[in-house]
Amino acid sequence: MRLKLLVVVLSLVLFVAGCATQQMDLADGVPDRARAEHEEWQHFFIFGLAPGSHRVQAENYCHGGTIGRVETELTFLNGLLHGLTYGIYSPYTMRVYCLPQ
Numbered sequence: 029m030r031l032k033l034l035v036v037v038l039s040l041v042l043f044v045a046g047c048a049t050q051q052m053d054l055a056d057g058v059p060d061r062a063r064a065e066h067e068e069w070q071h072f073f074i075f076g077l078a079p080g081s082h083r084v085q086a087e088n089y090c091h092g093g094t095i096g097r098v099e100t101e102l103t104f105l106n107g108l109l110h111g112l113t114y115g116i117y118s119p120y121t122m123r124v125y126c127l128p129q
Contacts (some may be wrong), residue, residue, distance in 0.1 A: 050100045057127055058096035064123035065089045065117035070100065076118040097125040 066089040071080040086095050101121045102110075110118045 032115065045069050047102055050059060050123070051097060051099045055094050055096045055127055058125050062096070062125050064099075065125040066125045068122055069106075069119045070122045071118060072118040072120065074118075074123060075115040076120075084122060084124070086124045089124045093129050094127040095124065096127040098125075101125045 054118050066086075068084070069085075071079075072078060086098055099122070101123070103121050106119045106121060
């Protein structure tokens with residue numbers, strides 16, 4: 029019984045602890061619950077050390093407006109793919125938020 033409980037608790041900890049978000053606020057005034065103007069996967073290889081994606085021009089998504097926030101996130105699905113490929117492929121989800129005009 030204790031072993032089953034330990035396995036369940038450790039599994040939950042691993043699933044919950046696997047996600048991470050990095051956020052860069054470039055201007056004041058972006059609401060916390062704002063909708064992203066653009067979202068795409070950024071592709072990395074070898075545990076995230078080698079970038080495989082193109083450089084994102086965030087200003088193209090704000091249509092002449094101001095970029096408010098750029099965010100990268102390691103979602104559950106990103107982490108699952110990272111784990112299944114043993115770190116060879118490491119995608120991240122990238123979002124661009126614009127200030128309201």
